[in-house]
Amino acid sequence: MQVHLSQKPFLYPPIACQRGVAVVTALLLTTLAVTIVASVFWQQQVQVRGVENQRLQSQTQWVLRAALDWTRIVLRDDARNTAVDQLGEAWAVPLVDARLDDYIESDSSDTEASNGTLSGNVIDAQSRYNLNNLAEGAVINPQEVAVYKRLLGLLGINPNLAEATATAISATQTSSAPPPVPQAVVNATSNLTPVAVPKAPSATNQQEQPALYIHNEDLIAVPGYTEAIIDKLKDYVVILPGPTPVNVNTAGSEVLAAKANLSMEQAATMVASRSHAYFVDTKDFQNRVKAEVPIGENDLSVKTNYFLIFNKVHWQRANLDMQALIYRKDTGNTTIMWLRE
Numbered sequence: 001m002q003v004h005l006s007q008k009p010f011l012y013p014p015i016a017c018q019r020g021v022a023v024v025t026a027l028l029l030t031t032l033a034v035t036i037v038a039s040v041f042w043q044q045q046v047q048v049r050g051v052e053n054q055r056l057q058s059q060t061q062w063v064l065r066a067a068l069d070w071t072r073i074v075l076r077d078d079a080r081n082t083a084v085d086q087l088g089e090a091w092a093v094p095l096v097d098a099r100l101d102d103y104i105e106s107d108s109s110d111t112e113a114s115n116g117t118l119s120g121n122v123i124d125a126q127s128r129y130n131l132n133n134l135a136e137g138a139v140i141n142p143q144e145v146a147v148y149k150r151l152l153g154l155l156g157i158n159p160n161l162a163e164a165t166a167t168a169i170s171a172t173q174t175s176s177a178p179p180p181v182p183q184a185v186v187n188a189t190s191n192l193t194p195v196a197v198p199k200a201p202s203a204t205n206q207q208e209q210p211a212l213y214i215h216n217e218d219l220i221a222v223p224g225y226t227e228a229i230i231d232k233l234k235d236y237v238v239i240l241p242g243p244t245p246v247n248v249n250t251a252g253s254e255v256l257a258a259k260a261n262l263s264m265e266q267a268a269t270m271v272a273s274r275s276h277a278y279f280v281d282t283k284d285f286q287n288r289v290k291a292e293v294p295i296g297e298n299d300l301s302v303k304t305n306y307f308l309i310f311n312k313v314h315w316q317r318a319n320l321d322m323q324a325l326i327y328r329k330d331t332g333n334t335t336i337m338w339l340r341e
Contacts, residue, residue: 060313060320061341063100067120067311068324072334075122075307079332085124085304086249086278094121100315120311125325126304127250128238129259131213133298134162135170136243143294151258155232161224168222172212213239214338238308241327241337245301248285249278260285260293260300278302305329306337 074091082089100116129151133144148162212218216234219225236255246259248270257267270289279285282300286293293300309324325337 060315060318063116063118063313063315064311064320064322064341067095067118067313068309068322068336068339071120071122071307071309072326075326075328075334076332079328079330084249084278084280084302085247086274086302088278091122091307092124092250095119100313116313116315118311118313120309123308123310124247124250124304125238125240125306125308126244126247126301127252127255128236129246129255130240130244131165131169131219131237132240133243134166135173138170138173138175140166140170147258147261150261151236151254154254154258154264155236157229157232158224161222161229164222164224165219168219169213215239215340238306240306240325243298244306245296245298247302247304248282248300249274249302250304260289262289262291262293266291303330 071091078085078089078091086092095118097117097119100118129148131148133141134148135141135144145162145166148165149159152159152161213221216230216237216239218239219230219233220227236252246255248256248260251259253264253267253271256262256270257264260267262270266289270285273288279288279302281302282293282295285300285302286295305328307326307328309322309326311322313320313322320341322339322341324339327335327337329335
């Protein structure tokens with residue numbers, strides 16, 4: 001008897017199919033390798049760009065620091081040569097887009113990208129009203145509150161902010177025992193809480209005042225202030241470490257009118273007058289304005305101890321702004337009170 005076994009032939013994949021799988025596998029491996037290499041190159045490029053950015057940042061910072069040091073030299077020499085600060089002096093001349101590509105080495109072949117510029121200006125900080133005049137030794141000064149009210153009124157801002165600002169400023173100060181207020185002053189300002197007039201500080205202890213309010217932007221913490229109000233006040237008020245007089249040779253009409261208790265017409269006349277001949281002292285100012293003006297130590301002056309520095313550097317992809325407050329002693333020596341970039 002014959003037994004027929006049904007056998008199925010063993011199937012082998014066609015050679016063409018094997019070749020197709022090999023090609024796909026090779027392509028996948030190639031793609032993976034290219035992706036890995038591209039990723040490595042990309043990471044290296046990012047690292048290189050990061051190093052370049054750090055170098056540019058460092059260069060711009062050094063340029064700004066050099067400009068700041070140069071400004072301090074100018075201010076020091078000015079103090080040693082004259083006892084009057086006015087807008088015709090060297091420190092008051094702004095620097096407009098001075099080219100830097102002749103002084104800093106650049107690796108860029110793009111001429112437009114490699115051109116660097118430095119610009120800046122110096123502002124007499126005492127040409128603005130100092131909000132730290134509102135109080136000293138944690139005691140509000142009613143006369144200075146009245147000055148700030150006049151300034152706010154001239155700028156179209158609610159004058160009631162003056163009392164809130166004085167309260168906030170006094171809260172950051174340590175208490176002292178100033179002399180009592182004359183009865184006439186108390187009667188004229190019965191709606192204010194302080195009952196003493198602060199004693200004028202010496203030049204040495206002005207920098208010892210504790211301060212939580214350093215920049216104008218800090219006023220946003222005072223009830224009633226908004227960003228719009230602070231922006232409107234930026235050219236008229238400043239916060240300095242201690243009480244200071246207003247420089248009649250550099251103050252604007254609004255600040256001069258508020259501080260010297262003048263009309264806007266009188267203040268504008270004085271601003272026009274000083275452009276022809278600056279005031280040599282406060283007595284000269286009083287004689288020319290032909291009116292009684294405050295003559296206290298922290299009222300009016302022709303000399304400045306505080307200056308605001310504004311510098312800006314553009315170098316390739318880097319743009320950096322710097323602001324600084326400089327304190328200059330009568331001897332000419334300068335100190336950086338604060339600096340921000």
